[in-house]
Amino acid sequence: MKDHEYMELAVAMAQKAEWHSWKNPRVGAVIVKGSTILAVGYHQQYGDIHAEIAAYQQVPDKQQLIGATLYVTLEPCAHTGKQPSCATQMSTWGLKRVVVGQIDPNPLVTNQGVKRLRAAGIQVDIWPLPVSETINPAFHYFYKYQLPYVTVKVAQSLNGKISGVIGESTKITSAMVDEDSHTLRAYQQAIIIGSTTALVDQPNLTVRHVSTQHQPLRVIIDRRGRLKNTSEATRKNTLIITENPEFAKQAAHIEYLDVVTPHKVLQLLGQRGIQATLVEGGSELQAAFITDNAYQEIIIYQAMTVLPKTGLSSFGTTKSLNTLGIISNVNVIDNTLKITLKGVQE
Amino acid sequence: MKDHEYMELAVAMAQKAEWHSWKNPRVGAVIVKGSTILAVGYHQQYGDIHAEIAAYQQVPDKQQLIGATLYVTLEPCAHTGKQPSCATQMSTWGLKRVVVGQIDPNPLVTNQGVKRLRAAGIQVDIWPLPVSETINPAFHYFYKYQLPYVTVKVAQSLNGKISGVIGESTKITSAMVDEDSHTLRAYQQAIIIGSTTALVDQPNLTVRHVSTQHQPLRVIIDRRGRLKNTSEATRKNTLIITENPEFAKQAAHIEYLDVVTPHKVLQLLGQRGIQATLVEGGSELQAAFITDNAYQEIIIYQAMTVLPKTGLSSFGTTKSLNTLGIISNVNVIDNTLKITLKGVQE
Numbered sequence A, B: 001m002k003d004h005e006y007m008e009l010a011v012a013m014a015q016k017a018e019w020h021s022w023k024n025p026r027v028g029a030v031i032v033k034g035s036t037i038l039a040v041g042y043h044q045q046y047g048d049i050h051a052e053i054a055a056y057q058q059v060p061d062k063q064q065l066i067g068a069t070l071y072v073t074l075e076p077c078a079h080t081g082k083q084p085s086c087a088t089q090m091s092t093w094g095l096k097r098v099v100v101g102q103i104d105p106n107p108l109v110t111n112q113g114v115k116r117l118r119a120a121g122i123q124v125d126i127w128p129l130p131v132s133e134t135i136n137p138a139f140h141y142f143y144k145y146q147l148p149y150v151t152v153k154v155a156q157s158l159n160g161k162i163s164g165v166i167g168e169s170t171k172i173t174s175a176m177v178d179e180d181s182h183t184l185r186a187y188q189q190a191i192i193i194g195s196t197t198a199l200v201d202q203p204n205l206t207v208r209h210v211s212t213q214h215q216p217l218r219v220i221i222d223r224r225g226r227l228k229n230t231s232e233a234t235r236k237n238t239l240i241i242t243e244n245p246e247f248a249k250q251a252a253h254i255e256y257l258d259v260v261t262p263h264k265v266l267q268l269l270g271q272r273g274i275q276a277t278l279v280e281g282g283s284e285l286q287a288a289f290i291t292d293n294a295y296q297e298i299i300i301y302q303a304m305t306v307l308p309k310t311g312l313s314s315f316g317t318t319k320s321l322n323t324l325g326i327i328s329n330v331n332v333i334d335n336t337l338k339i340t341l342k343g344v345q346e
Helices: A003-015 A051-057 A086-090 A112-119 A131-135 A137-145 A175-186 A195-201 A262-271 A283-291 B003-015 B051-057 B086-090 B112-119 B131-135 B137-145 B175-186 B195-201 B262-271 B283-291
Strands: A028-033 A036-042 A069-072 A097-100 A123-126 A149-156 A161-163 A190-194 A217-221 A238-242 A254-256 A276-281 A297-302 A326-333 A336-342 B028-033 B036-042 B069-072 B097-100 B123-126 B149-156 B161-163 B190-194 B217-221 B238-242 B254-256 B276-281 B297-302 B326-333 B336-342
Touching: A003 A028, A003 A036, A003 A051, A003 A069, A003 A097, A003 A131, A028 A051, A036 A051, A051 A069, A051 A086, A086 A112, A097 A112, A112 A123, A131 A137, A137 A149, A149 A161, A149 A175, A149 A283, A175 A297, A175 A326, A175 A336, A190 A195, A190 A283, A195 A217, A195 A276, A217 A262, A276 A283, A326 B326, A336 B336, B003 B028, B003 B036, B003 B051, B003 B069, B003 B097, B003 B131, B028 B051, B036 B051, B051 B069, B051 B086, B086 B112, B097 B112, B112 B123, B131 B137, B137 B149, B149 B161, B149 B175, B149 B283, B175 B297, B175 B326, B175 B336, B190 B195, B190 B283, B195 B217, B195 B276, B217 B262, B276 B283
Parallel strands: A069 A097, A097 A123, A149 A276, A149 A297, A190 A217, A190 A276, A217 A238, A238 A254, B069 B097, B097 B123, B149 B276, B149 B297, B190 B217, B190 B276, B217 B238, B238 B254
Antiparallel strands: A028 A036, A028 A069, A297 A336, A326 A336, B028 B036, B028 B069, B297 B336, B326 B336
C-alpha cells in the first residue's frame, strides 16, 4: 500500500464519526510500520479522545511504534487543555514520520502541531489536497470566514410545491426520508426558520429518529415581532432575531438588529460559534438567503408526487437568473430524490 | 465465459443500434464455437439486415459455424419478405444450438422462428428473463396492447416552472440537454402536443442535433378546432385530432373523434402502427394523460435555476395522490437532472 491508500483509509475512518463529533472536526488516523497497519482510530464523539490517541490505544505493544508512520486527516492539536496536546503526546511515541491530511484552520492550532512534531525530530509531510475540508466543510468554512456554513433545505413535490394549500403544512416525504433529514439536522448547531413557519408549523426543530448528544439552537427570524405574546417568546434553546426593539426587551434570548439581513444573522451566529446552520423555511426566508448569495449548499428532497398547482411554490421569490449551484450528489431514498447543490460563490 | 455472459454481450450489441432501428426492435447476436467468439452483430438500421445475418457475415470461414452456438436477444424472424427469413437461413448454417433472449411478440413471428429452427434439428433454448423487453420496451408494449408506449416529457426549473411568464415560451435547458431530448424524440414514431403549445410555440417537433432517417409524426390535440385557418391545418407530416366535425372536413390529416380522451388518441395511434409516442406539452395535456394513467414513462429535465413563482407550473392540474412513478434512472447532463420515472400501472 502507498501513502494515498493509507490516507484514504484515514478518511474512511474519519467519516465513521458521522455527526457525533458535532462542532469538532471528523478526524481519522492510521498507524503503519513497514507494510503492516498497526492500528486505526477516529474521533468518535465530541469531547472524547482524538483520532491519534484512539489509534495509539489500539497498539498492544507500544514498542512497535518506534519507527512507525502515522497518517492523520487533520493536523494534530497543539493546545493543552485538561490533557497534554496530541502533538506533545505523539512526540514521545518514537514515530519516524507523520503525514498530515490538512493544516488545522483553528488559529489556536494552525502550524503549531506540525512545529511541535518537527521539534521532536519527527518527519512531517503535509498532504497536497484539502483532505479534511472535504470531510468537514463547515468546520473549515467557519474558521476561514468566521461565519456559519449555510445549508438551505427544501422538501418539495415533483411540481415544485412545498404545501398543497397556502397557510397549511403538507406532509411531503416519507418516514425514511425524515430520518435522513434528521441526520442532516444532527450535523448543525443551529436551525433557522421564519416567523410564519414558527406560527404555522410550531416546529420543535429537534433531532429525532437518530441519536445525538447535541440539539441545535432554534433560530427564528421575526423582524416585526409577531411572536410577541406567544409561547415562542419564552421557549428554551431558542434565539429570536427581530427589528422590533420593544419585543427584544421581553427576554434575554430575543436579539435586536436594526436591519435583519441574512448576512447580519450569519454574523451574529458566527460570533456565537455556530459553524453549521440549516435554513429550513419558509420559502421566502430561503429566497432571501439565496438571493443574497448567503448559502453554501442546497439540499432538496423531491417527492415523485404532484401537489395542486395553487399550492405554495418552493424557493418563493428567489431572485437569481443563474443556476443555484452545481449538482454534487443525487441519491434516491424511498423513491424520493435527494439533490445536493454546492453554491458557486466564494 | 458462460451463457449469461454471451447473452450480456448480445444485449450490449443490440443497444449499439440506439434509435436507428426505429420501429424495428434493437437486436444483438453473438456466435460462439467452443470458447471462441466467432462473430458479433446487431440490427443497425431500420430496413437493414438482421442481427443474426450481420454476425454471420462476420465469420470468414463458414465451415466454423458447424457445431457453433448462436445467442440472439430476440427470436429469429420466420416470415419471408424479399429475403428468406432469418430462421430459414440459419437452418442451413450447421448450428448446433441457438439461445433466444425472448420470444418475438409480433404475431407474425411468435414461436414460428423457434419452431423452424427446431424442425432443422437445432437445439433452441429460451432465456428465462425478458431480455428484449428491457432493450425495446415500446416494441413489446405495442404488440401486447396494440397501443403506443407513452413517454411524458417535461422540462422544468428547480421550482417546477415550465415557463417564466404564462403564455410565453421560456428556454429552460442548455444545448447539451437539447441534444439529449432530440435523441429521445428519435426513438418515437409520434409526438403529441396540445393546440395551445402549437399556437404559442409552433414547434416543428422534428429530430435535430442527432442524425436519423425517420421523423416522428406531429400529432396535435385540438378539441375545439382552434387551428382552423392556421398554417397547421395544411402542414405536412401532421395529424390533428379534433371534436369539431367542421374542422375535420377541412383536410385529410384532420381526424374527428366524438370525444377526445388520451385513451382514444392512443387507440387511434396504435391503429396506425405507432409503437412509441412522446407527450411533449402543454402541461394540461400532460396532466390529462397522467390523470387517466395513460403513460408508461415520465422523463423530467430539471434545470437548477429558479423561474418566477408566478410562472406556469409543470404537470398542470394533474389529479393523482400517488407517486407518478418509480425512479428508474437519474442522470446529470450539463448540471441538469434527467429523471426517468416508470409508471406503476399495467
